[in-house]
Amino acid sequence: MKLYIKILCIIISGFFCKPVLLSGQSQEFVVKAVFLERFTHFIEWPENFYTKDSTENFIIGIFRRNPLHGNIEELYKCQQIRIKNKKVEYKYFKNVNELEPVHLLLIPSSKKLLPKILNYTRNRPILTISDNDGFGAKGVLINFFIETGKVRFEINELAVYETGLSMSYLLFEAAKIVNKRMD
Template sequence: MAARVMTARFRHHAVYLAVWALLALTSPAAPAAPEIAEENAVKAAFIYNFAKFSEWPDDPWNRSPRLRICVTGNGSDLTEAVAALESKPPVRGKAVDVRLLARADEGGQCHILVITGRASALPVLQSLGSAPVLTVGESDGFASAGGVIGLYMEGDKVRFEANPDAAQRAGLKLSSQILRLARLVRDGKGGR
């Protein structure tokens, strides 16, 4: 009798596992959410490290007692990951302050402006002119369009490209660590 009950429980458990496995394999939303969250956490970590390995002119750097990281764009899960940077240790003596901008033309008040989403960032970049802002974006061709650093995916890894022309125009100095790890691009047709 005990063996029969054990076999019935095993079959029930096996059926449960088979159904769960089938749902996990056929549901595209199940594995995508953790992958997207991890991708955005990696992008946010890059942004934090860009702040540590970049130099601003003295006036804009000293203008605020906090490192101002601003986020704008057409919405993205990256916004949440960047907001979590406020809990990170200070960067060169400045606590991290993350702001969500309703209007991209307010980006000149920031040390770093993260432009989220895949839409063209060219209007935002043009509105900044040569303001000393480290622009970071995730749209295709962001850096060659005049952004300082563009984030992109290569397979399942987050990579970045840097545009030394855009950094120089903004009066920023990117460290050799950034330049060594980045894919370097120059201004394309849309450079600001």
């Protein structure tokens, strides 16, 4: 209920903020955007990995086209959302070669690019998020999917373990687990 109210508030405030930008954004995008922020509640990043900027800002990397089909930058800016009590900074990548350490990387829906991107993110504490069927099993840490009309997400447990990110069991509780880690 709380989430719905928050989403509703975001939508309403969004209209007041930038009606033109938000008008094309779906409710599903907003839910996913809120989930995105929520994920960060349950994940801890190592401090010595990132650039200087990362100590002051939370960096979200967007590779080519945002898979969530919405302007997340405008939404967070309008809502003055801070992640991990840090200002959110966005970095945009068009090629795999341009990739650099970020906290969170939104993976595009291209199946060709996926292995290359994952090749970069593997063994790096980068939270990869996608919105494509089967991407979770292929190595993206969190992948959205729709189940009975509701937004849900899956977590690749093995991949999470390899990144070195510290992910709370509570997040696993809420998610569908793929590639379970076999200890």
